[in-house]
Amino acid sequence: MIVPLFLAGCDGDTDPNGPNGFIQIKGSDTIVNAEQMVAENFIKIYPHIAIAVTGGGTGVGIASLINKNCQIAGASREMKSKEINTANKYGVHPFETVVAFDGVAVIVNLNNPIDKLTIDDLHNIYTGKIKNWKDLGGKDIAFVLLSREVSSGTHTYFKEQVIQLGKKTSKEEFLPGTLLLSSSQAIVEEVVSNEGAIGYLGMGYVSGRTKSLMLDKGKGYFSPTVPNVISKQYPLSRPLYFYTDGDPNNLTKLFVDYALSEQGQQCFKSSGFVPLKDNATENK
């Protein structure tokens, strides 16, 4: 689902000679709420800059960047080499900035007795090799597999890491019966009301209404918590990115720098993500 937000400063008593203009941010639904918060704080400092923040999925943001419909694309996965080639063909040269870290949480209903899974279990569940929670020692309920739409970066990330287990040559796909929901919130609602459901989403959407599973990829079980993501012990830890056309300049540089600043990082933190550890610029 697309959540457009239009922000514009309207304080009369600020410096009229400050930077002014318009920035369109599109992309990942995972970080759209954090971007929105960054943007709201940003325009308090630069009231003459208008910012529009829209979600839709990482694929949407990258396509918009290539189609020159946005200046900054939020992404929850790296751009694929095929996408970079397409971008170059359109005269766009994507520049990557890591803005925060995220863990992809696997969530189930609160009444589900299962607390932890291995990545292989997860793989078997989502490819249909096992069909029922009782095969994992849970209740006798069939799995209801939830996923985001194909436009989602989280979908692509999950497919690479879990469905294809990180192997580039793998041809495995999500079980065709997997529900492709149009927003992370829809996944939360279905998990809350359905005991057989299992879904995945960015840490920012985790709440007390669902249970996040501990995951193991050969190094023991870890929960999707901030320390586990920082230490990369949680198996589904990933960076979140901003993509710009070429090095960020003028307005976009102002915004990207703000997102990397202490106040900007605070917004990512309070949206449930993991801020870049020390000095942000060293992480690129």
Next chain:
Amino acid sequence: MRQKISEYIIESAIKLSGFVIIGFVILIFLFLLKDALSLFGTYSAGKFLFGTNWLPISEPPKFGMIPLLLGSIYVTFGAILICVPLGVATALFIAEVAPRSIKQILKSLVEILASIPSVVLGFIGIIWLGPFLKTTFGLTTGMCGLTGSLLLAFMALPTIISISEDALVSVPRTFKEAAYGLGATKWQTMWRVMLPAASSGIIAGVMLGIGRVIGETMVVLMVTGNAPVMPTSILQPLRTLTATIAGEMGETVSGSEHYYALFTVGLVLFIITFMINFGADLSLRKARQ
């Protein structure tokens, strides 16, 4: 003289707007056709029309339309089964049975029903109807074809009711009087005389309702689960043509294979709705004669 000139101007303005609309329709169709047929330069038409896998971001991508087409057909058929009997019966009630005061209230309620935004119905579907159907029918999930069918039936009802009611009201009074004169009861008159006499208008209403159902996007995107699977039952999650376009259009780079594939899906949808509307038009024309 002056009157003649103004009349001429008005007449040509009306004529012009008519032609502009026709021009727009033709341009839209050509635009759709051009981008839709571009797919077949790189992807075989047979695989698109008869393929059973829709995997747009895989390597290599697969654009098999059959699961989406079946998804649309299942949801639409379910909605028709629900809304046609209900709609026609309501129209009969409003036109023939209800006392004047109730008639007015019912008519305005039907209009309110028509004005509910589809995204609101979608929310109701996610939060309430889906979980309700899940527990009632013991389903694995409430995000299924039936949830979509029920909500779409709601959306089609106002169209069916108001057009059918118009058709019933415009049946000449003499028909009814003749039936009563021959000793027919109220029910016999309604069933054997009024319905057949108004049938063309009712069919037109039903077809326009179906056109609305098959083209509706937001509700199905929100509640049917969008699983691109070959559906075997309306009680399982499925993916429709419209939801596929809405869910994936934003992420495609213009000119890519995926982009063209979505346009081809759009063309298929266009052809289906065009045929349905054409059918409705034919039957409305028959009704007028």
